[in-house]
Amino acid sequence: MLLFIAKRLVQIIPVIFGVTLVVFLIMQMVPGDPAAILAGEGASQETIEQYREDLGLNRPVAEQYMSYVSNVFQGDLGNSLKNKQPVLDEILLRLPITMELAFYSILITIVLGLAAGIISAVKPYSIRDVSVMVVALLGISLPSFWLGLLLMYLFSVKLQWLPVAGWDGPLNIILPALTLGVGGAAIVARMTRSSMLDVIGQDYIRTARAKGLKEHFVIYKHALRNALIPVITVVGLQFGSLLGGTVLVESVFAINGLGRMIVDAIRTRDLPMVQGGVLVASLVFVFVNLLVDVLYRAVNKRIDLN
Amino acid sequence: MNKEVVLQVKNLKTHFTTSKGTAKAVDGVDFTLHKGETLGIVGESGCGKSITSLSLLRLIPTPPGKIVEGEILLNNKDIVKMKEEELRKVRGNQISMIFQEPMTSLNPIIPVGEQIAETIRLHQRLPRKPAWQKAVDLLEMVGLPSPEKRAKQEPFQLSGGMRQRVMIAMALACTPEVLIADEPTTALDVTIQAQILELMKDLQKQIGMSIIFITHDLGVVSEVCDQVAVMYAGQIVEHRNAKDLFKTPLHPYTQGLLSSLPNIHENQQELQTIEGSVPSPYDYPVGCRFADRCPHAREICRAEAPDLLETNNAETKVRCFMHTEKWEVIEEKEELVCP
Ligand SMILES: Nc1ncnc2c1ncn2[C@@H]1O[C@H](COP(=O)(O)OP(=O)(O)O)[C@@H](O)[C@H]1O
Ligand code: SF4
Ligand SMILES: [Mg+2]
Numbered sequence: 001m002l003l004f005i006a007k008r009l010v011q012i013i014p015v016i017f018g019v020t021l022v023v024f025l026i027m028q029m030v031p032g033d034p035a036a037i038l039a040g041e042g043a044s045q046e047t048i049e050q051y052r053e054d055l056g057l058n059r060p061v062a063e064q065y066m067s068y069v070s071n072v073f074q075g076d077l078g079n080s081l082k083n084k085q086p087v088l089d090e091i092l093l094r095l096p097i098t099m100e101l102a103f104y105s106i107l108i109t110i111v112l113g114l115a116a117g118i119i120s121a122v123k124p125y126s127i128r129d130v131s132v133m134v135v136a137l138l139g140i141s142l143p144s145f146w147l148g149l150l151l152m153y154l155f156s157v158k159l160q161w162l163p164v165a166g167w168d169g170p171l172n173i174i175l176p177a178l179t180l181g182v183g184g185a186a187i188v189a190r191m192t193r194s195s196m197l198d199v200i201g202q203d204y205i206r207t208a209r210a211k212g213l214k215e216h217f218v219i220y221k222h223a224l225r226n227a228l229i230p231v232i233t234v235v236g237l238q239f240g241s242l243l244g245g246t247v248l249v250e251s252v253f254a255i256n257g258l259g260r261m262i263v264d265a266i267r268t269r270d271l272p273m274v275q276g277g278v279l280v281a282s283l284v285f286v287f288v289n290l291l292v293d294v295l296y297r298a299v300n301k302r303i304d305l306n
Numbered sequence: 307m308n309k310e311v312v313l314q315v316k317n318l319k320t321h322f323t324t325s326k327g328t329a330k331a332v333d334g335v336d337f338t339l340h341k342g343e344t345l346g347i348v349g350e351s352g353c354g355k356s357i358t359s360l361s362l363l364r365l366i367p368t369p370p371g372k373i374v375e376g377e378i379l380l381n382n383k384d385i386v387k388m389k390e391e392e393l394r395k396v397r398g399n400q401i402s403m404i405f406q407e408p409m410t411s412l413n414p415i416i417p418v419g420e421q422i423a424e425t426i427r428l429h430q431r432l433p434r435k436p437a438w439q440k441a442v443d444l445l446e447m448v449g450l451p452s453p454e455k456r457a458k459q460e461p462f463q464l465s466g467g468m469r470q471r472v473m474i475a476m477a478l479a480c481t482p483e484v485l486i487a488d489e490p491t492t493a494l495d496v497t498i499q500a501q502i503l504e505l506m507k508d509l510q511k512q513i514g515m516s517i518i519f520i521t522h523d524l525g526v527v528s529e530v531c532d533q534v535a536v537m538y539a540g541q542i543v544e545h546r547n548a549k550d551l552f553k554t555p556l557h558p559y560t561q562g563l564l565s566s567l568p569n570i571h572e573n574q575q576e577l578q579t580i581e582g583s584v585p586s587p588y589d590y591p592v593g594c595r596f597a598d599r600c601p602h603a604r605e606i607c608r609a610e611a612p613d614l615l616e617t618n619n620a621e622t623k624v625r626c627f628m629h630t631e632k633w634e635v636i637e638e639k640e641e642l643v644c645p
């Protein structure tokens with residue numbers, strides 16, 4: 001197991017190269033000159049050139065990239081072009097907010113998804129099953145920003161039960177976490193259902209029934225634990241798209257997390273900020289996936305660890 | 307012989323309703339199982355042996371399957387009419403089952419000891435520790451080496467033969483009155499197969515249970531069974547004492563099955579097989595279901611369905627017109643009609 005973890009950690013290095021390179025290239029290609037944006041509207045050509053010089057943006061592109069990457073490996077994510085502050089400081093300020101949001105969202109994804117999936121699978125093709133699955137299909141099809149706006153309108157504007165936006169109390173978490181978590185819950189529900197149905201048809205479930213076990217023992221002890229194995233993988237993947245979703249949801253609900261930071265940085269062409277934000281988000285994703293794999297292997301001992 | 311009856315099955319019918327129609331997988335099965343007796347149920351694949359055995363514990367997946375008629379009397383109580391609660395007390399306790407596939411019949415992520423112990427906790431209301439100890443003892447009884455260690459392992463760490471031993475230990479955990487074994491050795495290689503059969507015979511002597519032994523292998527039947535029921539197309543066509551059946555098979559289907567056995571005494575050059583195949587359970591013929599494959603078939607065989615009747619010996623039952631009194635008459639008449 002340790003060897004497996006070590007191997008996976010080494011794989012992070014190419015991930016860092018890949019992510020930074022892709023972001024770097026994209027940022028080179030998007031229109032908009034960071035020096036011009038920073039210098040402000042109506043700035044003279046000399047001022048802009050001065051900015052470019054200061055920021056090191058007049059060096060060859062390859063050189064810019066190489067020096068950035070070598071700094072990254074020394075733990076330096078560079079300074080923001082806008083306020084000259086270290087990117088890392090800003091990220092450390094915002095990451096916990098995003099992680100908290102992600103935590104509650106994935107909790108909703110798991111709890112809601114599992115519950116719905118089990119409810120469906122226990123009585124397949126019943127009215128209950130069909131209605132749960134129709135709702136799940138809706139959950140998958142709705143874009144999250146639209147769902148966010150809808151929830152906001154309903155609970156904050158109409159009913160006034162919850163705050164509209166911001167991040168200063170537990171009530172603030174509910175709507176954005178729901179917005180982010182519901183889509184994943186729908187996917188987890190469908191996966192849980194099909195996995196449960198598959199497992200319930202297995203011989204060992206018949207054995208469990210033949211022993212005289214109560215039906216809820218058969219379902220929760222014998223079926224569910226086996227059915228969860230493929231669901232773990234789906235939850236891991238879901239976490240990735242959830243991270244991506246924070247970009248939108250943090251903007252909709254005005255939450256100062258990592259996602260919103262990246263959006264703002266893109267708008268001002270603040271390359272080091274974008275780079276740093278995306279890199280950290282990718283690392284979080286990689287670590288979560290490692291965690292999922294370790295968990296998967298712990299549950300399913302049949303898999304050869306290497 | 308006036309032995310105590312443990313299980314009596316009367317006119318059992320289990321049908322499957324699918325988009326293709328109704329499959330009469332089990333279509334009027336009757337038999338009686340006595341205490342301490344081993345009854346073999348044999349027949350080609352698809353004859354309804356497994357569905358019969360699953361029906362006895364009401365383990366048929368519903369839908370599509372359903373016991374549509376009949377009684378299953380365990381000590382005179384009808385299992386078909388039992389409530390869930392009552393049924394659960396029978397399952398694994400009074401009647402238990404061993405399945406063909408030891409690979410897939412054990413839960414892959416639960417230690418085998420626990421899979422045995424949970425049955426003991428459930429039916430005998432023992433606390434965790436003694437139940438676990440009993441599970442280990444059972445594993446020792448079925449001849450699993452280092453049972454203490456094996457009990458903590460998961461099925462994938464055990465060989466096929468060991469898994470089947472675990473299944474047997476699990477089935478015997480609550481000393482059942484009836485053990486149903488559905489092709490318990492088919493998936494195992496020959497040496498292991500012999501060991502498992504030996505083990506089952508030994509344990510039967512110790513515990514004194516009755517066994518229903520399902521197989522398509524007549525060789526195995528001759529080794530372990532007292533009585534044999536031959537199944538064909540969802541029905542029993544011959545039910546007799548095993549020795550007599552092997553000596554003088556009465557039903558043409560049984561005769562066909564036996565002549566397709568490799569015979570060590572006579573130097574048979576070629577194995578005979580019964581030509582044709584089992585009729586579809588969705589569409590049985592009106593008359594005798596074996597008529598299309600039977601070398602003795604007559605007009606009446608296609609027009610009327612024979613019943614499972616006792617012959618002059620009350621211990622012997624056959625479903626064939628050949629063994630009724632009218633057969634001689636029919637034969638004469640037919641010879642007149644078509645020489
Ligand atoms: N789930 C099912 N749905 C429809 N038909 C089934 C199902 N299970 C079994 N059958 C029918 O029951 C017949 C008998 O099956 P089975 O009892 O398994 O035969 P065997 O004698 O080989 O054990 C099969 O030919 C099949 O047509
Ligand atoms: S009833 Fe007729 S067809 Fe059927 S087995 Fe007997 S002889 Fe053959
Ligand atoms: Mg079978």
